[in-house]
Amino acid sequence: MNVVADIIALDNAQPTAPRRIGEVMLKLDNVSLSFGGVKAIRDVSFDVRRGEIRAIIGPNGAGKTSMLNVINGFYHPQQGVITFKGEQRSAMRPYVAASQGIARTFQNVALFKGMSTLDNIMTGRTMKMKRGLFWQALRHGPAMAEEIEHRAVAERIIDFLEIAHIRKTPVGRLPYGLQKRVELGRALATEPELLLLDEPMAGMNLEEKQDMSRFILTVNDTFGTTIALIEHDMGVVMDLSDRIVVLDYGQKIADGTPAEVKADQKVIDAYLGVAH
Amino acid sequence: MSKRAHSSPGKGAENLMSDTARSVQTSLDSAREGNARIDTVPKLLLRNAAEFGQRPAMRHKDLGIWQSWTWSQVSEQVRDLALGLRKLGFQRGESVAIVGTNRPRLYWAFAAVQSLGGIPVPMYQDSVADEMVYVLEHAEVRFAIVEDQEQVDKILSVSDQLPHLRHMIYDEDRGLKDYDHTRLHSYQAVQELGRAERRSNPGSDAWLLEEIAKGCGADVSVMLYTSGTTGRPKGVMLTHDNVVRSGQNANIFDHFTEKDTMIAYLPMAWVGDHIFTYGQAYAGGLCVACPESPATAIDDRREIGPTYFFAPPRVFETMLTEISVRMEDAGRLKRAMYSYFMKVAERAGSKILDRQPVGITDRILYWIGDKLVYAPLRNRMGFSNLRLGYTAGEAIGPELFRFYRSLGLNLKQLYGQTEASVFITMQPDGQVSSDTVGTPGPETEVKISETGEVLFKSPGVFLKYFKNDEATAATKTPDGWVKTGDAGFIDSRGHLRIIDRAKDVGKLNNGALFSPKYLENRLKFYPEVKEAVAFGDKRDYVTMFVNIDLVSVGNWAERNNVSYASYQELAGDPRVIDLVKRRVVELNKALASEPLMAGSQIKRFIILHKELDADDGELTRTQKVRRSFIAERYASLLAALYDGSTEATISVEVTFEDGRKGRIEGRMQVVEIAINPAAAAPIKEAAE
Numbered sequence: 001m002n003v004v005a006d007i008i009a010l011d012n013a014q015p016t017a018p019r020r021i022g023e024v025m026l027k028l029d030n031v032s033l034s035f036g037g038v039k040a041i042r043d044v045s046f047d048v049r050r051g052e053i054r055a056i057i058g059p060n061g062a063g064k065t066s067m068l069n070v071i072n073g074f075y076h077p078q079q080g081v082i083t084f085k086g087e088q089r090s091a092m093r094p095y096v097a098a099s100q101g102i103a104r105t106f107q108n109v110a111l112f113k114g115m116s117t118l119d120n121i122m123t124g125r126t127m128k129m130k131r132g133l134f135w136q137a138l139r140h141g142p143a144m145a146e147e148i149e150h151r152a153v154a155e156r157i158i159d160f161l162e163i164a165h166i167r168k169t170p171v172g173r174l175p176y177g178l179q180k181r182v183e184l185g186r187a188l189a190t191e192p193e194l195l196l197l198d199e200p201m202a203g204m205n206l207e208e209k210q211d212m213s214r215f216i217l218t219v220n221d222t223f224g225t226t227i228a229l230i231e232h233d234m235g236v237v238m239d240l241s242d243r244i245v246v247l248d249y250g251q252k253i254a255d256g257t258p259a260e261v262k263a264d265q266k267v268i269d270a271y272l273g274v275a276h
Numbered sequence: 277m278s279k280r281a282h283s284s285p286g287k288g289a290e291n292l293m294s295d296t297a298r299s300v301q302t303s304l305d306s307a308r309e310g311n312a313r314i315d316t317v318p319k320l321l322l323r324n325a326a327e328f329g330q331r332p333a334m335r336h337k338d339l340g341i342w343q344s345w346t347w348s349q350v351s352e353q354v355r356d357l358a359l360g361l362r363k364l365g366f367q368r369g370e371s372v373a374i375v376g377t378n379r380p381r382l383y384w385a386f387a388a389v390q391s392l393g394g395i396p397v398p399m400y401q402d403s404v405a406d407e408m409v410y411v412l413e414h415a416e417v418r419f420a421i422v423e424d425q426e427q428v429d430k431i432l433s434v435s436d437q438l439p440h441l442r443h444m445i446y447d448e449d450r451g452l453k454d455y456d457h458t459r460l461h462s463y464q465a466v467q468e469l470g471r472a473e474r475r476s477n478p479g480s481d482a483w484l485l486e487e488i489a490k491g492c493g494a495d496v497s498v499m500l501y502t503s504g505t506t507g508r509p510k511g512v513m514l515t516h517d518n519v520v521r522s523g524q525n526a527n528i529f530d531h532f533t534e535k536d537t538m539i540a541y542l543p544m545a546w547v548g549d550h551i552f553t554y555g556q557a558y559a560g561g562l563c564v565a566c567p568e569s570p571a572t573a574i575d576d577r578r579e580i581g582p583t584y585f586f587a588p589p590r591v592f593e594t595m596l597t598e599i600s601v602r603m604e605d606a607g608r609l610k611r612a613m614y615s616y617f618m619k620v621a622e623r624a625g626s627k628i629l630d631r632q633p634v635g636i637t638d639r640i641l642y643w644i645g646d647k648l649v650y651a652p653l654r655n656r657m658g659f660s661n662l663r664l665g666y667t668a669g670e671a672i673g674p675e676l677f678r679f680y681r682s683l684g685l686n687l688k689q690l691y692g693q694t695e696a697s698v699f700i701t702m703q704p705d706g707q708v709s710s711d712t713v714g715t716p717g718p719e720t721e722v723k724i725s726e727t728g729e730v731l732f733k734s735p736g737v738f739l740k741y742f743k744n745d746e747a748t749a750a751t752k753t754p755d756g757w758v759k760t761g762d763a764g765f766i767d768s769r770g771h772l773r774i775i776d777r778a779k780d781v782g783k784l785n786n787g788a789l790f791s792p793k794y795l796e797n798r799l800k801f802y803p804e805v806k807e808a809v810a811f812g813d814k815r816d817y818v819t820m821f822v823n824i825d826l827v828s829v830g831n832w833a834e835r836n837n838v839s840y841a842s843y844q845e846l847a848g849d850p851r852v853i854d855l856v857k858r859r860v861v862e863l864n865k866a867l868a869s870e871p872l873m874a875g876s877q878i879k880r881f882i883i884l885h886k887e888l889d890a891d892d893g894e895l896t897r898t899q900k901v902r903r904s905f906i907a908e909r910y911a912s913l914l915a916a917l918y919d920g921s922t923e924a925t926i927s928v929e930v931t932f933e934d935g936r937k938g939r940i941e942g943r944m945q946v947v948e949i950a951i952n953p954a955a956a957a958p959i960k961e962a963a964e
Contacts, residue, residue, distance in 0.1 A: 155339040160450075165571035167340065207934065218451070
């Protein structure tokens with residue numbers, strides 16, 4: 001199934017500027033993570049370059065989401081070194097990761113259900129707000145000016161993701177596909193340098209997948225945002241990503257371009273199973 | 277029998293002119309003298325910029341905020357675009373396609389093109405590329421001004437078939453930055469060309485004013501392609517006189533001024549949008565608000581609160597369905613209040629609106645109801661400031677019509693078509709009913725031909741069909757009357773009533789009159805029925821295909837624990853079939869009491885397994901059913917309706933929204949209904 005084939009085809013039809021894939025932005029060296037006796041990630045090393053779309057795939061329970069949680073500081077690996085933008089770090093809090101330019105979406109949508117689309121996206125601007133709670137609450141003078149400025153950013157994101165019609169709708173009432181889109185909007189509102197997407201297309205129909213693929217490509221292309229994503233739809237992964245890392249039982253079994261990964265015998269075995 | 281009803285000999289057009297029409301005649305004459313030299317739309321723009329320079333002309337919600345432009349700002353925008361177009365080599369008399377949803381910049385494009393003596397050709401933005409080719413090619417379009425990447429891609433994909441097309445201009449630049457920009461320009465870039473020209477050449481303003489002055493009322497101002505229920509679309513050429521005078525007349529008839537506001541949300545290619553939000557707006561200096569996107573139009577309408585609103589019956593129907601559905605889910609107190617005060621409104625609402633006598637108790641109750649129910653409802657629908665609403669295009673259900681009027685909304689009907697620059701007849705205030713379409717508008721004459729067809733003469737009568745003299749000759753008589761193709765008659769009060777398309781009115785084998793649209797409309801008035809297609813001409817009895825309304829029936833299913841996974845499954849559920857059957861039985865009963873229609877009760881029907889869709893060619897782009905096409909496509913079902921079988925199967929090809937094709941198969945039940953005996957005496961007489 002070639003979900004984004006037509007989008008790609010469209011891109012190829014036009015002379016596109018070559019995308020700039022730059023130096024290594026995030027590097028993981030020999031990272032291991034275990035919960036008690038369960039080894040979720042075993043000695044995995046890989047890197048993400050600036051400007052690329054990097055996919056992490058693998059069968060269920062392979063450690064993909066754990067990997068994202070390690071990257072954004074939610075889990076702290078027992079072993080290994082993580083280098084982000086040239087800086088080594090060991091234990092860090094998710095909000096520190098966020099302030100350094102890492103944003104993410106979740107496998108099970110984690111929005112504020114009772115709040116509107118607009119408010120959810122505005123929460124993504126929290127990091128950028130300079131005035132304290134007191135001034136914010138007053139909504140006067142500089143705090144108001146700041147709010148207007150952030151609202152403008154949120155509105156641009158709403159326009160970009162084509163969700164103007166649900167701007168004031170509580171997200172709990174939205175269909176799943178749209179919730180996913182709002183979540184992407186909130187992540188974008190932090191103006192991230194590295195965007196982590198945990199199964200952005202899970203549970204979507206074909207049309208929603210096409211839309212989401214288009215948004216991911218445009219974010220990457222227009223804003224130059226680096227993207228690391230987990231996805232199960234192989235058509236999507238092969239079409240979208242520049243490089244793919246494959247995990248199985250917490251171990252890295254392959255790493256390379258879509259073509260290389262597709263041909264890798266270990267990957268085929270992991271997905272189809274091997275006769276013992 | 278139809279002849280008797282239709283021809284009303286001896287009634288000249290003069291007699292038909294209502295009092296209102298006559299009273300506006302005087303104001304018309306005086307207004308016309310003042311406007312003698314303002315005979316084109318660009319000249320109207322110059323006048324508006326001079327007279328109402330600081331008043332809002334256009335609003336558009338962009339990035340969540342309403343942006344406004346005054347008339348003088350609009351004239352500057354138009355000027356810059358016109359000069360930019362000139363710089364790109366635009367020549368007098370060339371045509372320009374305008375494709376997109378309602379956006380200020382596209383409306384300005386009309387005025388800019390007309391300023392240079394060009395002819396704008398608005399096109400339906402949801403047409404697929406293959407449909408667009410015909411119009412683009414036929415109209416010899418040289419420039420295309422479009423909304424966004426979607427339209428650019430469509431036109432690019434067929435550009436090899438468009439030898440005349442020189443330049444394309446887009447409004448929304450998303451996704452277009454990497455495109456080849458030799459013949460593609462952004463709207464701003466073209467305006468910038470115009471501004472640069474003004475800086476380097478101080479005489480360019482004067483030059484443009486001269487160009488505008490060269491235009492005159494007899495020039496073609498716009499070309500509107502009619503969607504056409506049959507054959508290729510025809511390019512209706514309207515002159516500046518048509519558009520300007522139709523706009524002025526309508527404003528005078530309903531007292532619109534520069535203080536009125538409307539919302540532009542109907543397709544720009546449709547004559548109604550062109551006359552209301554362009555002709556009428558420019559003629560009277562009205563403010564036009566463009567929604568953020570088609571999906572947000574309802575919320576945007578609430579925020580703007582238009583004073584003047586037009587919608588086809590379908591829109592009013594959808595609104596009512598939504599309200600009913602919500603009310604059914606509301607709390608008990610709200611439901612009780614709603615049902616009580618809606619009864620009060622039904623008794624008193626329309627009468628209060630028409631200034632007829634109403635008892636003091638009802639007046640007080642209505643006043644309370646207004647505070648508690650009607651005003652919040654009006655606000656919900658965005659009609660808080662509404663002074664006047666029009667509906668046209670299709671028959672409107674009496675209950676539906678009464679509902680809105682009883683809420684205190686002055687909803688009226690008009691009858692019009694592209695060839696008339698919309699207005700043929702309109703309902704004057706106080707003479708409103710759901711089954712007529714009103715009296716002839718200002719300076720308009722209406723008569724009924726020998727065959728029962730409605731003919732008219734008005735200042736809005738189109739010039740001709742572009743490159744189609746044959747069709748022009750078939751529509752316009754030598755002495756200036758235009759054949760509408762509609763069958764109708766004029767009732768005792770001088771109001772016009774439309775029955776059907778003249779060519780569609782047929783006869784059953786037993787000689788009874790058969791008017792498919794009349795029957796379809798009657799059935800569609802029931803909320804459960806979304807679409808209906810009637811057959812019966814030269815047959816023994818009347819049959820129908822029915823589409824259920826997914827919103828209304830879906831809600832019914834939810835409340836009655838009927839589970840379904842798809843439209844097809846719901847449509848085939850025996851309980852749903854029974855629901856529709858009860859409606860058809862009701863309709864038959866009603867038909868039996870109508871002398872003209874008693875003979876055409878519905879005997880058998882099938883609920884179709886898929887919704888009729890314009891993408892499959894079953895509906896026109898304006899959502900009218902294409903009866904003969906449907907008869908051909910569903911031939912096996914039609915046969916089953918007449919050969920006595922109780923079930924029928926079919927497999928049809930469908931086009932999905934992304935252009936892929938697939939097949940939908942289905943097995944459907946044929947439902948048979950007893951025919952009521954005709955209410956004896958009066959029918960005999962009518963059917964003599």
